[in-house]
Amino acid sequence: SPYEFESTQKNAVNKRFSFMEYLYSGDYIKVIKDFKDYYGFTHQEGEKFYFACAYFLPYEDGYTLYISKDKINIKAIYLQDRPETQREICYNLKKYFEIIEQGRFKR
Template sequence: MFKIILTGLSIIVLVATVFIVIYILYNLFSEDREKGKELKTKEQRTKELERLKEKLPPYEFESTQKNAVNKRFSFMGYLHAGDYVQVVKTFKDYYGFTHQTGEKFYFACAYFLPYEDGYTLFASKDKINIFSIFLQNRPETQGNICRNLKDYFEIIEQKKFKRE
């Protein structure tokens, strides 16, 4: 009787082990398939972005396509992609480029560089070509501009995004 119980338990343990091994193998292969799909999706997205970059004018591409994780279509909740903006107070950006009172442009996007507290604002005067405004959000550089955008920029015309 004891042998029958041991034999029965051995069979149950063996069957359970086989099912566990099959389950583990199945999960390994299905994860590989998911990674393959994800990779294919990334490759497709990259190709699509390259196609759009060639097809669209630089301003339109930058103001509509999320092609980088550090890219935002708004800046400090004030400027939004498509806004027509006027500089109302002259300032120098991080690299010393002067932006004069009265300068007008269309805001496209902002890239954030966390290791420098830096922002690169992409803008356009003609909705075709892009130029950059470089700001560093530190008190000793352009922190005052970043914290007080309304003192430096006036939105002449709002586009695309609803404001709260």
């Protein structure tokens, strides 16, 4: 369903408007290295999207990154912060994501 990208509010304890102090809400991002998310979906080099926010699920060490290609429709990238899954991606974001344009949130 449509989602008003710019109207996100800080209203949940586990909701973050930055991810690992590298991606910030509103940043326009380009994938620079192919990777698979937790559910096995491949995100290919060249894919571009806006980063909206991230949710953290402590029980599973899981991150849900909410992204949008058009600032209307939202999709998710699921990452798990465990050595056997996507920890490499979580702690090496610069290897996987290039910030093309910074969003309005301050760093």
